[in-house]
Amino acid sequence: MKENNRRWLTICGAPSLLAIAIAALSSPAVAQETLLEEVITIGTRVEGRSATDSAAPIDIVTGEAFVNQGDGDLNNLLRNIVPSYNVNTKPISDAASIVRPANLRGLPPDSTLVLVNGKRRHRAAVISFLGSGVSDGAQGPDISAIPAIALKQVEVLRDGAAAQYGSDAIAGVINFQLKDAAEGGALELKHATTADGDGDQNMIAANIGLPLTSAGFVNVSMEYREQDATSRSVQRDDAAQLIENGNSFVASPAQIWGQPEVDDDTKFFVNSAIELNDAVELYAFGNYASRSTDGGFYFRNPETREGVFATKVLRDEDGDGVPEEILVPLIGDLDASNGIDDCEGFTVAEAHDSDECFSFTEMFPGGFTPRFGGDLEDYALVFGVRGELANGIGYDVSASRGHNQVDFNIYNTVNATLGPDSPTAFSPGGYVQNETNLNIDLTKATEIAARTLYMAAGLEWREEEFKVRMGDEASWAVGPLTEQDFLIGSNGFSGFGPEVVGTFDRDNIALYSDFELQASDNLRLGAALRWEDFSDFGDTSNIKLSGHYVVSDVLALRSTISTGFRAPTPGQSNITNVTTAFTDGKLANRGTIPPTNPIAVLKGGRQLQPEESLSIALGAIVSAGDWDVTLDFFQIAVTDRITQSANQELSDEERAQLVADGISGADSLSFFRFYTNDFDTKTRGIDLVATYPLGDATDLGFAVNWTDTEVTDFRPETMDAMRLRQLEDGLPNLRGNATLTHAGDGWRGLVRLNYYGSYWEAHLDDYSLPIDAGDEWTLDVEAAYDLSESLSLIAGAENLLNNYPDKNPWAGVAGAEYPETAPMGFNGALYYVRAQWDF
Incomplete structure (x- = not known):
C-alpha cells in the first residue's frame, strides 16, 4: 500500500x-x-x-x-x-x-x-x-x-x-x-x-x-x-x-x-x-x-x-525543383529475377494487360x-x-x-x-x-x-x-x-x-x-x-x-x-x-x-x-x-x-x-x-434509488446515477489530448430511468422511461473528428397476458418511439450515420414478442 x-x-x-x-x-x-x-x-x-x-x-x-x-x-x-x-x-x-x-x-x-x-x-x-x-x-x-x-x-x-x-x-x-x-x-x-x-x-x-x-x-x-x-450507414x-x-x-x-x-x-x-x-x-x-x-x-x-492499391513517391509535379510526396498506383513486378523496376510507372490499365505486372x-x-x-x-x-x-x-x-x-x-x-x-x-x-x-x-x-x-x-x-x-x-x-x-x-x-x-x-x-x-x-x-x-x-x-x-x-x-x-x-x-x-x-x-x-x-x-x-x-x-x-x-x-x-x-x-x-x-x-x-484519475458520483407502491399491484421505481471522472495526473509522453477527453467525457455523466409496473388479474405491464446524458466522441478515434452528442430519452413498454395458469404471451418494445442519437456530422468520412459510442445504441426501436410456458 x-x-x-x-x-x-x-x-x-x-x-x-x-x-x-x-x-x-x-x-x-x-x-x-x-x-x-x-x-x-x-x-x-x-x-x-x-x-x-x-x-x-x-x-x-x-x-x-x-x-x-x-x-x-x-x-x-x-x-x-x-x-x-x-x-x-x-x-x-x-x-x-x-x-x-x-x-x-x-x-x-x-x-x-x-x-x-x-x-x-x-x-x-x-x-x-x-x-x-x-x-x-x-x-x-x-x-x-x-x-x-x-x-x-x-x-x-x-x-x-x-x-x-x-x-x-x-x-x-x-x-x-x-x-x-x-x-x-x-x-x-x-x-x-x-x-x-x-x-x-x-x-x-x-x-x-x-x-x-x-x-x-x-x-x-x-x-x-x-x-x-x-446497417445504419451512409455512403462514404x-x-x-x-x-x-x-x-x-x-x-x-x-x-x-x-x-x-x-x-x-x-x-x-x-x-x-x-x-x-x-x-x-x-x-x-x-x-x-x-x-x-x-x-x-x-x-x-x-x-x-x-x-x-497505392504507394507514395517523391515527384516534382509542379516543376519547381521541389519534389513532393504523391500517391501513385502500386504495381507489382511478379518476376523479380531481373529486378523489380520493370513495372515502374505503369498505369493500372497497363498492368492489367501485362503478365508480369500486377x-x-x-x-x-x-x-x-x-x-x-x-x-x-x-x-x-x-x-x-x-x-x-x-x-x-x-x-x-x-x-x-x-x-x-x-x-x-x-x-x-x-x-x-x-x-x-x-x-x-x-x-x-x-x-x-x-x-x-x-x-x-x-x-x-x-x-x-x-x-x-x-x-x-x-x-x-x-x-x-x-x-x-x-x-x-x-x-x-x-x-x-x-x-x-x-x-x-x-x-x-x-x-x-x-x-x-x-x-x-x-x-x-x-x-x-x-x-x-x-x-x-x-x-x-x-x-x-x-x-x-x-x-x-x-x-x-x-x-x-x-x-x-x-x-x-x-x-x-x-x-x-x-x-x-x-x-x-x-x-x-x-x-x-x-x-x-x-x-x-x-x-x-x-x-x-x-x-x-x-x-x-x-x-x-x-x-x-x-x-x-x-x-x-x-x-x-x-x-x-x-x-x-x-x-x-x-x-x-x-x-x-x-x-x-x-x-x-x-x-x-x-x-x-x-x-x-x-x-x-x-x-x-x-x-x-x-x-x-499511465495516469491517475478521480471519479466521483451519486446514486439515487427510490421505490413507491401506487397500490397493491402497482409499483413505481426511480434509479439515477451521476458520475464524473477527472484525469488528475498523466505523462505527456504517453497520454494525448484525445485520450484525456475520452476518459473524462466519453461516457454520459448522467443516466437514469423511471419504471412503472403493474400486475393485474391475468395480465401484467411495464413502462420504463430511460434518460442518457450528453457525451463526447472522437469519431474513429480521431481527435480531428469531434462529436458533441446531446442527451436522449427512450421509452420501453411490455405487456403480458396469461392464456392459462402456465402459458403467457408477451409483447413489447425497447425504444418504442424509435428514437436515434444525434446524427454524426462526419458521416461522410467512413459512412457511420450516428456516433458509434452512443450509450443508447443506434439501432432505433426493437419490437418483440415472447411466449412463456411455466411448469
Missing part, C-alpha cells in the same frame, strides 16, 4: 466512521425497519443480511427483470436496469465487437469483479484494442455468455471491494446468482426485430429444476440465439466520388456500420448441490457457451489505400471492405464443499477452472505481399484465457462484551494463463512482393506468426481476514484486510473499513473507505498485435507491443505494476411513509491506471527492428502502442 493511501485512511477514513460511532453513543437505540427484504450474498460474509443492512450500496435485480426484456444479450439487459452500467454497440472495434467492454461507474470493464454464485468468474481472452478511450486495453469477463433464464437474482455492489475479494474490484462487484429450484421450470420463445426491419433476433430458452435425491437439486438452463446484422464520400467517376464496382454502402451478426449463440448452465448431512453440503456449477460473430471493417479505397484492382476493382469476426468458446466448472464444524466454524472449500477462447477469422481481404496468389480468407490465430482458483473460506461468530463479532478468514491461490495461438501461414507470411512496398499479413488484422505466439502465465496467493462487530443495537462496524503476492510483480496489501448506523425508523447512515488494486493481466503484459485504425483522417496500421520491448522502453514503456485505488462512500437509507430511498455518494481515486499509451510514431530504424523481431505487418506500421501505468 502506498504511503498516500495510508495517509488518506488516517485523514478521511477515521472521521467518517467516527461520526457514525459518535452518533450511536448519543442517540437512543432504535430498531431498523428493513427497506428491502432480499438477502444479499456479497459485500458481507454474514448470512442473512439484506441490501439495506449493508454498509455499501447494493442493487438487487431479480432474474425476471432480465427475462422480461426484448434483447437477448445480458450486457444490454443489465444496462437497461442499472444506470451506472454502460455498454455500447461496438460496430467496428476488432475483437471488442466479439466481447463488448462494459463500464461500471465510469471505469473500464476489468475494474469490476464478476462473480457467479459468489465465486470469481474468469475473464475473457479478448483484449479491447479499440475501446473508445475508457476501455482501451481492458480485458474483462464475458458477461454475455450467461443466459438470463438461468438467473435467480443479480447483486451489483457499487463499492470498492478489493480488500474483500481481491484484484479487479475497484469499481465494484457483480454477482450472478443461479437458480436453485429442485422442481418446476420454464420454456421461452422470443422473436425481435428493429423498426427498420433488420437485426432480427430469434431465441429459445429453457430452465428446469430436478431433485438430486431428497436432499439436493440440479437446476439446468439453456439458451440458443441468433442475431442478424444491422470517397466511395461516392469513385462511383461518380465511373467505378461501377464500388458497393453501396461501401462500408457497413451496425451491430454484428451473431450465429449459433449457445449457452448452457448447470447449478447443483446436495446435503450429505445437517452440517455438510457438496455443490457444483458450471457452464458451456459458444458463438460466432461476424462484423465489418473499414473500406479499402482502390485508388488511395497504401500498401495494397495490380490488386484486378481482384478488387471497386476496392474491398474486410469482414472480421471470431468463434468464441467459454466454459467453467466450480465444485466445493461447505458446512459447519462442531466448534461453530463455518467453512467453504472450493476449486474452479475457467476457459475462454476466441479464434479470429477475416475474409474479403488479402495478404498483399503474396500478390495474385493471396487467398481472400484467413485464420489469423486466436487468444486463450485459462484460470484456476483454489479457495478456503472460514467464518465464526462469537460474543464479546455481549456483542456479536462475526469473523472470517481465508486463503486463495489463483493461476492465470494467456495464450496466443498461431494463425495460418498466409495470414502472416512475408511474400515475394514485400520489397515492393506491399503490406505483410492479412490486411486489417495481421496473423500471429511463430515469433509472437506463446503462453504467458502467473500465479498469486492471497490471505484475507474480515470482521463485523454489532457494536450496539444501532451501530455495526466492519474491517477487512487482504494481502496478495503475485509471481510477476510482488505483493500488495489492502484494507476496508465500514459502518452502518440506524438513526431512527426513518433514517439509516452508511459509510465505507477502502484501498484497492487491479493487477495487470498476463495478456496486457505480453500481447503483440497489428490492426488497422483511422489516424489523422485515413487508415493506418497500428501495432501493440509488450511494454518491455526495447522500442517501447525508448518511448517510456516499463514492467507493468498494479493499479491502486482509494475509495470513499457515504450514504443514507430513508424510509418515509411508502417511500424507500437510498442516496449514496462515492469517490474513487485510481493511481497508475493501466491502459494503452497514446500513438507513438515509429522511425524507419524502429520499424525495421520490429520486423526483425518477427512481428508480422510491422513493416507497414505508422504508429504503435503499449500497455503502461
Whole structure:
C-alpha cells in the first residue's frame, strides 16, 4: 500500500466512521425497519443480511427483470436496469465487437469483479484494442455468455471491494446468482426485430429444476440465439466520388456500420448441490457457451489505400525543383529475377494487360471492405464443499477452472505481399484465457462484551494463463512482393506468426481476514484486510473499513473507505498485435507491443505494476411513509491506471527492428502502442434509488446515477489530448430511468422511461473528428397476458418511439450515420414478442 493511501485512511477514513460511532453513543437505540427484504450474498460474509443492512450500496435485480426484456444479450439487459452500467454497440472495434467492454461507474470493464454464485468468474481472452478511450486495453469477463433464464437474482455492489475479494474490484462487484429450484421450470420463445426491419433476433430458452435425491437439486438452463446484422450507414464520400467517376464496382454502402451478426449463440448452465448431512453440503456449477460473430471493417479505397492499391513517391509535379510526396498506383513486378523496376510507372490499365505486372484492382476493382469476426468458446466448472464444524466454524472449500477462447477469422481481404496468389480468407490465430482458483473460506461468530463479532478468514491461490495461438501461414507470411512496398499479413488484422505466439502465465496467493462487530443495537462496524503476492510483480496489501448506523425508523447512515488494486493481466503484459485504425483522417496500421520491448522502453514503456485505488462512500437509507430511498455518494481515486499509451510514431530504424523481431505487418506500421501505468484519475458520483407502491399491484421505481471522472495526473509522453477527453467525457455523466409496473388479474405491464446524458466522441478515434452528442430519452413498454395458469404471451418494445442519437456530422468520412459510442445504441426501436410456458 502506498504511503498516500495510508495517509488518506488516517485523514478521511477515521472521521467518517467516527461520526457514525459518535452518533450511536448519543442517540437512543432504535430498531431498523428493513427497506428491502432480499438477502444479499456479497459485500458481507454474514448470512442473512439484506441490501439495506449493508454498509455499501447494493442493487438487487431479480432474474425476471432480465427475462422480461426484448434483447437477448445480458450486457444490454443489465444496462437497461442499472444506470451506472454502460455498454455500447461496438460496430467496428476488432475483437471488442466479439466481447463488448462494459463500464461500471465510469471505469473500464476489468475494474469490476464478476462473480457467479459468489465465486470469481474468469475473464475473457479478448483484449479491447479499440475501446473508445475508457476501455482501451481492458480485458474483462464475458458477461454475455450467461443466459438470463438461468438467473435467480443479480447483486451489483457499487463499492470498492478489493480488500474483500481481491484484484479487479475497484469499481465494484457483480454477482450472478443461479437458480436453485429442485422442481418446476420454464420454456421461452422470443422473436425481435428493429423498426427498420433488420437485426432480427430469434431465441429459445429453457430452465428446469430436478431433485438430486431428497436432499439436493440440479437446476439446468439453456439458451440458443441468433442475431442478424444491422446497417445504419451512409455512403462514404470517397466511395461516392469513385462511383461518380465511373467505378461501377464500388458497393453501396461501401462500408457497413451496425451491430454484428451473431450465429449459433449457445449457452448452457448447470447449478447443483446436495446435503450429505445437517452440517455438510457438496455443490457444483458450471457452464458451456459458444458463438460466432461476424462484423465489418473499414473500406479499402482502390485508388488511395497504401500498401495494397497505392504507394507514395517523391515527384516534382509542379516543376519547381521541389519534389513532393504523391500517391501513385502500386504495381507489382511478379518476376523479380531481373529486378523489380520493370513495372515502374505503369498505369493500372497497363498492368492489367501485362503478365508480369500486377495490380490488386484486378481482384478488387471497386476496392474491398474486410469482414472480421471470431468463434468464441467459454466454459467453467466450480465444485466445493461447505458446512459447519462442531466448534461453530463455518467453512467453504472450493476449486474452479475457467476457459475462454476466441479464434479470429477475416475474409474479403488479402495478404498483399503474396500478390495474385493471396487467398481472400484467413485464420489469423486466436487468444486463450485459462484460470484456476483454489479457495478456503472460514467464518465464526462469537460474543464479546455481549456483542456479536462475526469473523472470517481465508486463503486463495489463483493461476492465470494467456495464450496466443498461431494463425495460418498466409495470414502472416512475408511474400515475394514485400520489397515492393506491399503490406505483410492479412490486411486489417495481421496473423500471429511463430515469433509472437506463446503462453504467458502467473500465479498469486492471497490471505484475507474480515470482521463485523454489532457494536450496539444501532451501530455495526466492519474491517477487512487482504494481502496478495503475485509471481510477476510482488505483493500488495489492502484494507476496508465500514459502518452502518440506524438513526431512527426513518433514517439509516452508511459509510465505507477502502484501498484497492487491479493487477495487470498476463495478456496486457505480453500481447503483440497489428490492426488497422483511422489516424489523422485515413487508415493506418497500428501495432501493440509488450511494454518491455526495447522500442517501447525508448518511448517510456516499463514492467507493468498494479493499479491502486482509494475509495470513499457515504450514504443514507430513508424510509418515509411508502417511500424507500437510498442516496449514496462515492469517490474513487485510481493511481497508475493501466491502459494503452497514446500513438507513438515509429522511425524507419524502429520499424525495421520490429520486423526483425518477427512481428508480422510491422513493416507497414505508422504508429504503435503499449500497455503502461499511465495516469491517475478521480471519479466521483451519486446514486439515487427510490421505490413507491401506487397500490397493491402497482409499483413505481426511480434509479439515477451521476458520475464524473477527472484525469488528475498523466505523462505527456504517453497520454494525448484525445485520450484525456475520452476518459473524462466519453461516457454520459448522467443516466437514469423511471419504471412503472403493474400486475393485474391475468395480465401484467411495464413502462420504463430511460434518460442518457450528453457525451463526447472522437469519431474513429480521431481527435480531428469531434462529436458533441446531446442527451436522449427512450421509452420501453411490455405487456403480458396469461392464456392459462402456465402459458403467457408477451409483447413489447425497447425504444418504442424509435428514437436515434444525434446524427454524426462526419458521416461522410467512413459512412457511420450516428456516433458509434452512443450509450443508447443506434439501432432505433426493437419490437418483440415472447411466449412463456411455466411448469
